[in-house]
Amino acid sequence: MSSRYIRQTSLKDFGPxxxxxxxxxxxxxxxxxxxxxxxxxxxxxMGVGTLGLMDQDVVELHNLQRQVLYAEKDLGRxxxxxxxxxxxxxxxxxxxxxxxTFLTKExxxxxxxxxxxxxxxxxxxxTRYLINxxxxxxxxxxxxxxxxxxxxxxxxxxxxGGPTYRCLYPEMPNAEEIPNCNENGVLGVIPGIIGTLxxxxxxxxxxxxxEVLSGKLLLYDGLNQQLSKxxxxxxxxxxxxxxxxxxxxxxxxxxxxxxxxxxxxxxxESNKVFTLIDVRTNExxxxxxxxxxxxxxxxxxxxxxxxxxxxxxxYIICQSGKRSELALKQLRTVHPDLTFYHILGGMxxxxxxxx
Amino acid sequence: xxxxxxxITKDIVGSPTLSVPTSxxxxxxxPKTVKELKQFLGETYPELNKLSSLAVAVNNTxxxxxETINSYDEIxxxxxxxxx
Numbered sequence: 001m002s003s004r005y006i007r008q009t010s011l012k013d014f015g016p017x018x019x020x021x022x023x024x025x026x027x028x029x030x031x032x033x034x035x036x037x038x039x040x041x042x043x044x045x046m047g048v049g050t051l052g053l054m055d056q057d058v059v060e061l062h063n064l065q066r067q068v069l070y071a072e073k074d075l076g077r078x079x080x081x082x083x084x085x086x087x088x089x090x091x092x093x094x095x096x097x098x099x100x101t102f103l104t105k106e107x108x109x110x111x112x113x114x115x116x117x118x119x120x121x122x123x124x125x126x127t128r129y130l131i132n133x134x135x136x137x138x139x140x141x142x143x144x145x146x147x148x149x150x151x152x153x154x155x156x157x158x159x160x161g162g163p164t165y166r167c168l169y170p171e172m173p174n175a176e177e178i179p180n181c182n183e184n185g186v187l188g189v190i191p192g193i194i195g196t197l198x199x200x201x202x203x204x205x206x207x208x209x210x211e212v213l214s215g216k217l218l219l220y221d222g223l224n225q226q227l228s229k230x231x232x233x234x235x236x237x238x239x240x241x242x243x244x245x246x247x248x249x250x251x252x253x254x255x256x257x258x259x260x261x262x263x264x265x266x267x268x269e270s271n272k273v274f275t276l277i278d279v280r281t282n283e284x285x286x287x288x289x290x291x292x293x294x295x296x297x298x299x300x301x302x303x304x305x306x307x308x309x310x311x312x313x314x315y316i317i318c319q320s321g322k323r324s325e326l327a328l329k330q331l332r333t334v335h336p337d338l339t340f341y342h343i344l345g346g347m348x349x350x351x352x353x354x355x
Numbered sequence: 356x357x358x359x360x361x362x363i364t365k366d367i368v369g370s371p372t373l374s375v376p377t378s379x380x381x382x383x384x385x386p387k388t389v390k391e392l393k394q395f396l397g398e399t400y401p402e403l404n405k406l407s408s409l410a411v412a413v414n415n416t417x418x419x420x421x422e423t424i425n426s427y428d429e430i431x432x433x434x435x436x437x438x439x
Contacts, residue, residue, distance in 0.1 A: 035439045123439035147438035148362045168417065169435045173408040178363055178437060186438050217410075217417075219361060219433065224371075228359075230410075230433065232417035 005047050018207040019047060025206045028052035028115040030103050030131060032079040034066040034191025035145045035198060036121035041069065042199035044087045044094050048206070051087070052115055054099035055079045056339070058263050066188040076266045102257075103127050105244050106336055108134040117205055118142040119198055125172050126248040132157065132165040136241045141205055141214075145198040147186045152194035154218040156201050162214035166238040172248075190222050256325050257341045261349035264315060264341075268292075275307060275314045279327045280347075284319065290350065298323050301330055313339045321346040356424065358396075359431040364409070367402040377426035389413065390420035392430065409434050 009016045025048050029036045032055035044051060059067075059074045059082060074082045080098055087096065099111060103122070112118055112134050120131045120142055128146070135142045141159040145152065157164045197218065204210045217230040259267070267274065268290075278285055278293040285295040296303050298318070308314055316324040316331070324342035332340055343350065358373040365371055375395065377385060386392035389411050397404040411418050412431040424430065 031439055033439050121439055123437060125435070125437050128437065145439070146436045148436035149366075151361060151436065153436055168410050169408045171408055173406070173435055177406050177408070178435060184438065191439065217433070219431075221361075221371075228415065228431070230412045230415055230417060230431065232410075 008046065013209060014207070018209065021207045022047045022203065023049040025117065026050040026052070026115045027117045027119060027202060027206070028054065028099075028112060029119045029121055030054050030127065031121035031123065032057070032067075032083050033063070033121065033123060034147070034186065035195040036119070037067055037069045037083070038192050038195030039119050039121055039143075039145075039199045039202065040083065040087060041090070042196065043202060044091045046203060047091070048094065048202075050095045050097065050115075052097040052099060052111070053080055053083055053087075054101065054103060054111070055083075056100060056102050056257070058259065060260075066186065066191050068192065076263045101339065103130055104336065105130060105248055108244065109138060112140060113138050115140065117202060119202060120144045120146075121195065121198070125178075128165060129172050130244070130248045133241050133244050136164055136239060137243065143198045143201045143205070145194045147190055147194060149185060150187050150190060150222040152190055152197075152220045152222075154194060154197045154201065154213060154220070155216060156205060156212050156214045159205060159212055159214040161234070161239075163232055163234040164238045167235045168217060168232055170235075170238070187222065190220075193220065193222065256328055257339070258321075258325070258344050259315070259341045260344050261346075261353045264343050265350070265353045267315075273312055275312050277304060277307065277314060277316050277327070279316055279318050279323050288347065288351075290317070290347075290354075293317065298327055301327060304331065308335070308338060310337050313341065316340060316342040317350070318342075318346045320348050356426050356428055356430060358392075359429065361432060362434040362436045363406070364403065364432040364434055367400050387423055388420065389418050389422045389424060392424060393420070396432075403432075406434055 005019050008014050009019045027043055027048050029040050057079050059070045059077055059079055064070055069086055080100055084096055084098055108130055118131060118135055118140055120128055122128055131142055135158045142157050144155045144157055201213055204212050219228045276293045278289055278295050279298045281297050294307050316327050318324040321344050328340045328342045356375050356377055360368050360371055386395040410433040413422060413424055413428050
């Protein structure tokens, strides 16, 4: 340990005491995408003792352009598993806590309370507001980073009585206002820059060095290499949150968790235990279906009760992917404790990937 | 007065900066507060009116709607961004 971190412990303003603070720290990183990866790689390299990883996506081809920890051979694998593997190899002294879930209203407070600091590396407004409100309730600081094409935001919210995300943006924007993150796009290197800045702020908060970006929004514009800082104050109303909202509806990027047929096929071929619900009509089901599928037509979804339990992920399939999406939207409001995915392209697509 | 545009506002206006006249020959009302500025810009760029959540900074400090603005102020429109 002593020589491992010597390049930073030898810094007069860092030293072994700060290194110990990093080692004692527990940091949760929500989102293993463009922002989360650089945050984790640096915090892990620098010796943060406990790192919580949270995501439920799999690695997809269009991730590789900016999520540089992933390789082509990782396509279709759970990000959580890939990141865990690579970070373990990077630093065997770190304790990793894996959260195989998305952050939800149901799990947010329970998960976040176990950590000293949260890094918001998500890609949607509902989760950002959920992180904000949870951190205010639990009195935890969090490091915010967000992107838009060639630009990025960084700030530290709820730090030592400082302002929160809602002090900048009191209410969540509507779905139509801000372009869907998938539509809008981002230049590959930008999340690397913003995520690295988030990692730096995390280290500052944990060790008490420097001047933390609290009450300041850092705006980075990659096209002209311009950094601006906007000062903002605490609006005390936003510090008085005592419970989470009833809904953090996905307004931006309406998140209907889905998997591609190809990914689902690889899940079928793995040893993973799951439930597959086919929501087509009985007639369609008789025509053809996947062996493990249970037929519960969209019109009688209530019958799903006896087939599902919270330990298993539920996959939903139909002919083309439309009814399964509809079914998912209905089911997740009735069963918020369960994890649902629908299969893109439905049986049409599955037929092309099934051997 | 110069207005710096970020995020979607840059896309809406189609330029990273915008200049707002500080004296009017056309009789158009010159904005004196943040709120009036938003209205003024919304007339020219109606898409901006759709942004329910839009932070405005005057001289690098977050400004509420009722804040007054002057011709020499540097103003920034900073909509929320969500990508990650």
